[in-house]
Amino acid sequence: MVGETLQKLLMTAWLLPLLGFVVEIFFGFWSKNPRHSKAAAWTAVGCIGAGFLCSLTALVMWGTASNAFDDGDAEGWMSQQADINHARHPHHEADSSEGAPPHEHEGADHDAEHHGSSEAGADHILTAVATEDDGGPKLERGQTVYSGTIYTLGVFGSLELTLDYYIDSLTLVMFTMVTLIATCIHLFAIGYMSDELTDEYVDHFAHKADGSHVHRPGRFYRFFAFLSLFCFAMLGLVLAGNIFQVFIFWELVGICSFLLIGFYTERKTASDAANKAFIMNRIGDFGFLIGLMVLWTYFGTFRFGDTMVDNEVVDQGLFSMVHRAEDGNFDRDELTGDVLITGTDGHVLTNEDGSNRQIPYYLLVVVGLGIFAGCVGKSAQFPLQTWLPDAMEGPTPVSALVHSATMVAAGVYLAGRFFPMFVQEVLLTIAYTGCITLFLAATIAMVATDIKKVLAYSTISQLGYMMLGIGVFGWAAGLFHLITHAFFKSLMFLCSGSVIHGCHHEQEMPKMGGLLKKMPITAITMLIGVIAISGLAIPGVIAFSGYHSKDAIVASALAFKNANSAHFLLFFIPLLTAGITAFYMFRLWFYTFWGAPRDQHVHDHAHESPWIMTAPLLILSVFAAFCAVGGDHGYLYLLLTGDEPAHLEAGVTAVGDGITLPAIQDIVDEHTTAGTWALVAAVSGTLIAYILYGTNFVNVEEMKRQLAGVHGFLTNKWHFDELYDALFMRPAHKVAAFCAWFDGAVFDRILHGAAKATVVVSKWDRVFDENVVDGFVNLIASATQSVGTSLKVVQTGRLRQYVMFIVLGVVALFAVMFTTFPG
Amino acid sequence: MLHDPDLNSYLFIGAVLFVCGVICMATKRNAIGVLMGVELVLNGANVNFVAFSRYTTLGLDGQIFSLFVIVLAAAEAAVALAIVLNFYNNHLTVDVDRGNKLKG
Numbered sequence: 001m002v003g004e005t006l007q008k009l010l011m012t013a014w015l016l017p018l019l020g021f022v023v024e025i026f027f028g029f030w031s032k033n034p035r036h037s038k039a040a041a042w043t044a045v046g047c048i049g050a051g052f053l054c055s056l057t058a059l060v061m062w063g064t065a066s067n068a069f070d071d072g073d074a075e076g077w078m079s080q081q082a083d084i085n086h087a088r089h090p091h092h093e094a095d096s097s098e099g100a101p102p103h104e105h106e107g108a109d110h111d112a113e114h115h116g117s118s119e120a121g122a123d124h125i126l127t128a129v130a131t132e133d134d135g136g137p138k139l140e141r142g143q144t145v146y147s148g149t150i151y152t153l154g155v156f157g158s159l160e161l162t163l164d165y166y167i168d169s170l171t172l173v174m175f176t177m178v179t180l181i182a183t184c185i186h187l188f189a190i191g192y193m194s195d196e197l198t199d200e201y202v203d204h205f206a207h208k209a210d211g212s213h214v215h216r217p218g219r220f221y222r223f224f225a226f227l228s229l230f231c232f233a234m235l236g237l238v239l240a241g242n243i244f245q246v247f248i249f250w251e252l253v254g255i256c257s258f259l260l261i262g263f264y265t266e267r268k269t270a271s272d273a274a275n276k277a278f279i280m281n282r283i284g285d286f287g288f289l290i291g292l293m294v295l296w297t298y299f300g301t302f303r304f305g306d307t308m309v310d311n312e313v314v315d316q317g318l319f320s321m322v323h324r325a326e327d328g329n330f331d332r333d334e335l336t337g338d339v340l341i342t343g344t345d346g347h348v349l350t351n352e353d354g355s356n357r358q359i360p361y362y363l364l365v366v367v368g369l370g371i372f373a374g375c376v377g378k379s380a381q382f383p384l385q386t387w388l389p390d391a392m393e394g395p396t397p398v399s400a401l402v403h404s405a406t407m408v409a410a411g412v413y414l415a416g417r418f419f420p421m422f423v424q425e426v427l428l429t430i431a432y433t434g435c436i437t438l439f440l441a442a443t444i445a446m447v448a449t450d451i452k453k454v455l456a457y458s459t460i461s462q463l464g465y466m467m468l469g470i471g472v473f474g475w476a477a478g479l480f481h482l483i484t485h486a487f488f489k490s491l492m493f494l495c496s497g498s499v500i501h502g503c504h505h506e507q508e509m510p511k512m513g514g515l516l517k518k519m520p521i522t523a524i525t526m527l528i529g530v531i532a533i534s535g536l537a538i539p540g541v542i543a544f545s546g547y548h549s550k551d552a553i554v555a556s557a558l559a560f561k562n563a564n565s566a567h568f569l570l571f572f573i574p575l576l577t578a579g580i581t582a583f584y585m586f587r588l589w590f591y592t593f594w595g596a597p598r599d600q601h602v603h604d605h606a607h608e609s610p611w612i613m614t615a616p617l618l619i620l621s622v623f624a625a626f627c628a629v630g631g632d633h634g635y636l637y638l639l640l641t642g643d644e645p646a647h648l649e650a651g652v653t654a655v656g657d658g659i660t661l662p663a664i665q666d667i668v669d670e671h672t673t674a675g676t677w678a679l680v681a682a683v684s685g686t687l688i689a690y691i692l693y694g695t696n697f698v699n700v701e702e703m704k705r706q707l708a709g710v711h712g713f714l715t716n717k718w719h720f721d722e723l724y725d726a727l728f729m730r731p732a733h734k735v736a737a738f739c740a741w742f743d744g745a746v747f748d749r750i751l752h753g754a755a756k757a758t759v760v761v762s763k764w765d766r767v768f769d770e771n772v773v774d775g776f777v778n779l780i781a782s783a784t785q786s787v788g789t790s791l792k793v794v795q796t797g798r799l800r801q802y803v804m805f806i807v808l809g810v811v812a813l814f815a816v817m818f819t820t821f822p823g
Numbered sequence: 824m825l826h827d828p829d830l831n832s833y834l835f836i837g838a839v840l841f842v843c844g845v846i847c848m849a850t851k852r853n854a855i856g857v858l859m860g861v862e863l864v865l866n867g868a869n870v871n872f873v874a875f876s877r878y879t880t881l882g883l884d885g886q887i888f889s890l891f892v893i894v895l896a897a898a899e900a901a902v903a904l905a906i907v908l909n910f911y912n913n914h915l916t917v918d919v920d921r922g923n924k925l926k927g
Contacts, residue, residue, distance in 0.1 A: 797923030799857065803849040 002065045003146035006167050009058040010175055011150070013051035014239055017231035020047035024225035031221075035199050038190060040221035044228045045186045051235070052179035059172045063639065144168065144643060147241050147305035147317070158300065164241025166304045168643040170479060173636070174238045174413060177483050180623070181405045181490045182231050184616035188494050189227065189397035191613035192501055196220040204505070206266035214266045223263060227401065230256035234406050238413065242302035243295065243318070243371075246414060247288060250374065253407050254281050260398040261391045273390035280387040284377020291370025298359040299341065304417070306344055313344045319420045320344045322364075328652030328661065330423065332361070339364055361423070368426030371418050372433075379411025379463045382437040386720050388460055392452040396497030399452060404459045405490040409482050412466040416479045419470065420645045424652065424659050431471025431560075431570055438464030439573050440718060442580040446587070447714040450507050451496045454588050458533065459489055461581065465553050468574060473661040474556025475648055476641040480628070481549035483636060488532040488546060488624035494617055495526035498609045499592060503602050509591040511599035518606040521614045523593040525621040530589045532624045534582035535682045539675070545628035547679070550578060552632060552667075555674035559662035562670070563651075567659070578678045582685030590693035632671070833874035841867030854907045854917040858900060865896050 023043050028034040146167040153161040195201070196218035206214040233252035240246040255278075262274030295302065295318065303317040323331045323342040330339045331348075338358035340348045349357040375381070380388035391403050402408075415422075415430060422430070438461045445457035462485045469478030500507055502519055516523045528544070535550040537543030554574055561571040597603035608614070628636055651663030691697050704711050716722070844863030851857050869889040876885020907917055914921050 795926060797926035799919040799922065800849050800852070803845065807845055807849060 002061060003167070006058050006061060006146060006172075007148070007165055009054040009061075010165070010167060010171070010235075010239055013054040013058075013175060013179060014232065014235040016047040016051045016054075017044075017228040017235065020044050020228035021225050021232060024221050024228055027221040027225070034221055035218050036197050038194075038197070038220070041186070041190045041193075041224045044224040045183065045190070047228060048179055048182045048186055048231050051231070052176070052183050055172070055175040055179045059176045059639075062169065062172050063635075145305045147303070148307055149241070149315075159296070161244060161302075162242065163245055164303060164307075165239050166241035167239070169639050170413075170416065170643060171238055173483060173639055175235060177486050178231070178234055178238065178406050181486055181620070182227075182234075182401060184620050185397050185401040185405075185490060185494065186224070186227060188400070188497065188613050188616040189223070189395070191610050192397055192497055193220055193223055193395060196223065203264060203266055206264065206268075216266065219263070223260075223395070226256055226259045226263070227397075230260065230402060230407070234410065237410055241304055243292060243304070243418070244302040246417075247285075247292060247374075250285070250288070250378065250410065250414075253410060254278060254285075254378075257281075257391070257402050257407055260402055261394040263394055263398065267393065269390075270393040273387075273393040277387040277391050280384045281377040284374045284384055287370040287373025287376075289370075291367045291374070294363050294367045294370065298363065316344055321349075322421065324647045326650075328647045328650060330364075333358055337361055364421070364423050365425050368418075368422045369429060371421075372415060372426060372430055375411035375415045375467075376433065377411070378414075379408050379467065380437075380460050381411070381433050381464065381467060382440055383720075385437060385441065385460050386717070386724065389453050389456040389717070392450070392456050396452065396493060396500055399456070400490045400493030400497065403456065404493050405486040408459065408463055409466075409486060412463060412470070412478065412482050415467065415470050416475060416482075419475055420647075424661065427471050427473065427661070428567075428659060429471070430467050431567075434464040434467030434469075434471055435570050435573050436464070437461070438468060438577050439580075440464075442577045442584065443714055444717050445584040446580060447711055449509050451499065451509050451512075451588065451592060452493075452507055454509075454584060455489070455493055455496055458492075458581070458585065461577065462489065462533070465550065465574065465577075468570065469553040469556055472556045472560035472570060473648065473651065474553055474560075474667060475644050476632075476637065477549065477552035477556045477667075479640055480552055480632075480637055483640070484532070484545035484549040484624075484628050487620060487627050488529040488544075491617065491620040491624045492526060492529040492533070494613075494620065495522050495529065498522040498613050498617065499526075501609055501613065502606045504605055506599075506602050509588065511602050512592045512597075513595050513599075514593070514597040514603060515606055516593040518603070519593075519608045521608060521617060523589075525614075525617040526593065527589060528621045529624050530585045534585050534686060535578060535678055536582065536686060537679060539679065543631070544625045545623075547675075548628040548631040548634070548637070551671065551675045551678055552637075554578065554678045555671045556662070556667050558670045558674040558677075559666040563660040563662050563666070564654075575677055575681055579681035579685035582682040583689045586686050586689035587693050590689060594694055632668070830874055830877075833870055837867045837870035837874065839867075840864075840870060843867075852918050852920050854910065854919050857919060858903050858907070861903075862896060862900070865892055868892065 020043050023030075024040040027037075027040045027043075031037055031039065034040075146165070148165060150163040150165055153163060155161075197220050198218045200215050201218045203214045203216065208214060230253065233249050233256055237246055237249035237253060240249060258274045258278045261277055262271050264270045265274075292302070299318055299321055301316065301318060301321075303315060304319055305317040306313045306320055307315040307317070320343075321341050322339060323346050325331055331342065332339050333356065336358070338360050341357040341359060343349050351357055377384050388403060388408065392399055394402070441457040441460035441464060445454050445461065448454045448457060462481070466478040466481050466485070469475075469481060499512070499515065499519065499522060502515075502522070503512065506512070532544040532546040535547045537547040554571070557571040557574055561568050628634055631637065649664050651666065652661035654660040692700055692703075713719070840863050844860045844865075844867060847860030847863060848857050849860075851860060869892055872885035872888045872892070874885070876882060876888075879885065910922060911917055
């Protein structure tokens, strides 16, 4: 029963924003005064807020049912497993006694999130699930998943496109996180976007040809419609039970991003940025599509999990089709080395001719790289990272929701979701991609001066951390960081939004400074976010969320380095970058809030934002600080790891000269070491930032001059835009110019020749038409006319004459009759 | 005792009436006269109907037909008289030969 209830709750949370979108997009049609009304915004808040309550209820239900936090007690999972079997029975009557206690008040989330701290005594994550195996129920580590089909979109031969759901702890945590953050951001946006509540909005950043500002109607309700559509797409992506469905919502998320980045569509920069984001994502999605094609060809299904009816598998999913041996590697054919495709019981499936079904190993690598290419595009990883900073052209709530907390997290989420199918080569690629990205972005963030750009690069860098975590087998660490990062990054973006709003759309940090007194709430909540992302902590006393999650990643990287000493960079670069992260985040904070005002004009007009903008900041700051309380013994971490892929536990032993992936225990062993090093890096980064920007000890301008070369290189974003310009744009322009010339010289000639020939033919045709066809028609007409003329004399108009004609006619008829038929 | 008239006698009477009517229509220049000719023609037909009705199963069909013809004739006369009145209003005469506006 738990499964059915969960499904209903999550479906409600998923579909409510769609309803909201429909209401809001037609708001101008329904409302008498759409440009001045906040009703659309409150509709959006209501939808996503109700969705949050549903998700939270589902999460609490899950936690209750799983008993994930009772150390070593497997009862919860076992009883739940029995429930699954019931839930998967399509004709089973609803059993009301199994319902979860409803949690309908806001306070419940605090209870749920903080609950774990008191139970930190559990020294190791242990969740067990009963699986039916030969003799009877046997306890083993594993996943509990509710999956099934919601709706069949279409069946084409053996290809079945369906809307499935796949609910495990990752889904639930993502749902709660997304809806909570989205609710806060919706509220914030009501305040931030309020200057759109007008019939004539003057866009000071958009100019017409004559240099005047663009005047346009306010687009308040449209903004919220897009936000709702985005929430629907993101939740659909998380709930999706097959990779094709993920792709559908993946694209929907992309189009929402496009619409929102280009919200100020009159600004050239905004529409360019929207295009850039969309096209960059297309490149990644191309790889995604290739992966999908290979998957379909070899596995014949897109489903993640098995679909059960009556405790029997009716549709096997992808994850059970590849089987891992004791050492963590895939089962492979001994002769060819191809990976065997197995049934749910672990036995190899056979083709119709009796041979084993298998997929070449390199194609499995292609699948992994293809899917990962999609993630690279969506999560702005190297080498497709350049779109995300430009995406800051959108309104700040968009940056907070779409480009830090959720959409870009979709790439990491998919990498985590698809983790069971990744082979070692793919994981190594993921790790190195993440590693390069996190370093690259962090260095650029050090010199950026636009407050939102700093946060954008910081986002890319943190996404790199997550990818690195997943790549070095720290599955839980990567996704843990995904959740914690979502909280503190959305918090910081909202803070920057508050600053921008308060400073009348001034985004350059060199013009700020000393805002601490003017905007105390913003400054303090921002400081919480900064501490969280920097990973500062007093070990054993207090630690904010970023400390725990980044620690976990660094620990995974260290364990990975210990197992494969050749890949030492995967540990040292993140460690170094942890310091850089602390540096640039504190630089941002000191620049903005500390010291003396640099621009008196901006400072004089700065003011704290209204409560509707500061309240979300306060809510989010609580989560940014404490959502990860307890670290890897805490509630959030245990929930996440409750369903981590089974082969993580023991690690993967290298075959041949491959790479060894660390086991969970190896990572746990390294935790203290890694944590200490990361803390040292963070503290030194903070100190440097304080010395440079918090005091007047060092002249920053002088330093900038000394290091002009490096500074310029970083300010120009490692010249990536120029590089892509030279590599792709200019060749494309050259090719286009050649095409244009070819078009003019060859195709146009042919076309003109054809046109001239047509003219000649038409002239002949005209002669024929005028003489022959028209002549014939005219002939008939004139013949008709002459007959008519000659007949008209009969019509004398004399009545008696007509009667005589009748009589004569009748007589004539009789005469004819009698002569023809005599007798 | 007079012997019963046979069918031919009736047909003969009908034919005479019909021919009289036609001649009347063809020769009269007065519109009212033409209408009278029409009535004669119709009644000639009626006589034939009634005469033939004797040979039908029920023996009434012809009578019913002629009743219809009489009713129609009345209606026709009403319409025709209206036309004649209008004609008179326009031409101050009822001479049908004057109505030759539609001459080809």
